Amino acid sequence: MSRFVLVGGGVASAATATGLREAGFDGEIVIVAAEPHLPYERPPLSKEYLAGTFAVEDFRANPEDWYAQHDVELVLGTRVEALRPAERRVSLSDGRALGYDALVLATGVRARTLDGFAGERVHALRTLADSQRLGERLSAGRHLVILGAGFIGCEVAAVAAERGVRVTVFEPEPLPLGRVLGPEFGRAIVDIHREHGVAIRTGEVVTAMTETGAGLELTTRDGEIVACDELLVGVGSVPNVELAVEAGLAVERGILTDEYGRTSAPDVYAIGDVAERLHPEHGRRLRVEHHDTAVKHGGNLARTLLGHAEPFTGQHFFWSHQYDHNLQSLGQLTGEGETVIRGSVEDRSFAIFSLVGGRIAAMVALDRPRDVLQARKVMGVPHEVTAEQLADQDVALKSLLPRGAGARRSEVVR
Template structure:
């Protein structure tokens, strides 16, 4: 058995940022970074954005240069899954039988795409979007005369739909809810997203249940649904992701739709931390536990975990943030709103350039800038404050003065 100072299980963005934060903070003990993918850590958002669109290459997604880990004395075990965490012995076991000891362990095991219990889901040509090989596999089905069916109109499904349509593909999206992203955006903005896609030629069907995937000679040929049958050269399933909590749960850590951690990202065992998609973390700003599956959160929580190990006392004190680009729609969202919140729009939806605020009993819970840039810091400053709706929508009131 080898003995290591800190073992990081999960070599995505969050795990990479733990290693980076430790070394930048002067941590001199050994660091081991374990990942079940053969690739070194990379940023996932670009898989369904610029790389899928063809505006950038996959090599642009790597968090660090290839030689960074050796230069920083970070031992890497890429392409090697961890299959056991032994809290009493302070060890992590790998699938090849190696056992690594630790003083601290950080779980950054991420999430996996949810699959549907459908006949035909194992056919060739059925894809999810999560890992680097998924992008070229999906993109191979783009182009004139190709038919792509996407199940699920969440962020991933809609980004894939936009990229495919821009490449000339015949795109159908099947969504179970009445509107896309309704639980996140509420009716007004969900209807805006529906119009964005249908106006750009996407066949977006809502209130649809998918019943089976059909195939021939082991390859998918179509989708059966409550709205009828849709021919397909390929199918993308985008119905959300599930946190990879199996390692934590089997070790006896507290788990509830995520690994439960405090404001410092410590789990129920003081030597174990959890970050990123799997962390159900106590947020000191909202006063409630949050589990967030976005790039910004993975980056920040990786840095926070490093600070916790270094003893800084820093806490999880920021609002969630994410962004997307679809057709001519680019936006940034900050906060944690819900479909039950009131929505207030500054500007006009029809212009394609506006700001939306979500509020609950007068308290701003979230904000989104659409094709309006360099304002996200001002929006972030408004979250949590009580602002009259008329003031939020009044374009004569500067964003920086909303809480003055």
């Protein structure tokens, strides 16, 4: 009987296990997970769970009893410490060794840390435990400083401000998320946060931290001292590639794979945040940290493992929620091509498209869910559109679907 070992207890592993069982695989599935929890979804950690509106049961990848019912072995609170591809074997931190017929590396990323910024009052946000600990410290009237106005920094700022916490965000760039999403978005995000009382200090850097009896004292590059109660370091992530590197697999910004998720070692696959995967439509390898992609990688890999290999060609989709605003992106914004704005930046209801050779290559939208839904259908099929059509709000995006594309629409939006 075949044994598939899935390393990591995130949604990518959970989706692989689900896909395998749904397709009728009756061999052994073992998930080895460093965290002590059942696989769960991370997006609520900086949103609903931190705000106190979701309980853990609300965002598990599968119901608690699913694993036993589907005969999936969970080895929780245990790390895979070594991989020996030549022997098809992994060693676990509990002293066991496991042989495999296929091994899936879904080890994700961890929060980047900053030297000199550690201690009881210093937080990162990657795990359930991180979110729990931070949430316990967010009582009204306290002062939270956030280093980095990326998605996690901005989402936590929104939740904390809504909980009555005083929030200051330091962002070295002139605009938050400007490099990823463009200046219109960056400015809208700054304005939205400022209206909610968050002090966003762009172009400023905190260089040092000292603990005082009462809290923390931060020193800015300009020599200003800022006192606070808690500090969140939200300065990006580091892929968990060590296992792959030590096993001699090809690794660059992530574990390198082909379009099927195959790494450079036989029967070893990598999916989710940790994988730098060849995307046939982009013609290059991409590593993205998107919930939706991690889940889809899992489903796609299950088919590959069962002999129905197909390349993963889906659009990358990401969302963020801050206050009552919804931000969504599709595709990869690379700054290439023509930029087209649809809607009103002033009213904070707009989408920005990247148009390359008459095709929508990517889009990002603020409070335009319908545009995103319709653009997703258009982007999923060969199409040709003009900047004028995209910018004209009287032209429904779905009307840009080429004739005869209807048959493929359901496939694209499933």
